[in-house]
Amino acid sequence: DADVTQTPRNRITKTGKRIMLECSQTKGHDRMYWYRQDPGLGLRLIYYSFDVKDINKGEISDGYSVSRQAQAKFSLSLESAIPNQTALYFCATSDPRTGNNEQFFGPGTRLTVL
């Protein structure tokens, strides 16, 4: 079983719709992250959470919100989707006790906004 899972894997939606991407992990990590990948831009951090009560904006948080429902769950919402939010979205987790900053990624959600 995958340690970090994302649902849905693919989603096509229309401009103005609200959409939620979900991430679950069984690794027991406190830290969770949301990234988007765009061609030529690499992975950019949207939001991150270092524990259940902690939510922080990343470099491109405008137009997004998150919810950390439990240690294992971290959801990303687009309140009103727009076409330039079409991208590949990744959730990741990490354990600060390892001391190496390694993050573990889910398989990704491909989102298309028409």
Place this chain on the structure above:
Amino acid sequence: DQQVKQNSPSLSVQEGRISILNCDYTNSMFDYFLWYKKYPAEGPTFLISISSIKDKNEDGRFTVFLNKSAKHLSLHIVPSQPGDSAVYFCAASAPGGTSYGKLTFGQGTILTVHP
């Protein structure tokens, strides 16, 4: 402001030869560097890392070199295999405060290894 840059969008190499992927950074606070590998339809997976107190780290066919004065690191794959064909991302992190645990990624380099 792109703090981590991979200036080569793609690299093509013959099987058995060396692949060298490059990465430059601008933030002198970065003290830990990682390379991730990504296959299509999968998430990135950790490959190898290096701390700023070292200038080289090896793991099998993969070696990462760090030149702090030039703010440059490189990943060497020897010998290259067709299964190494993937997108490679360089990432960096800074110590302490609000930066701790956050990674800044480069744009990625698509490596193609031809049989």
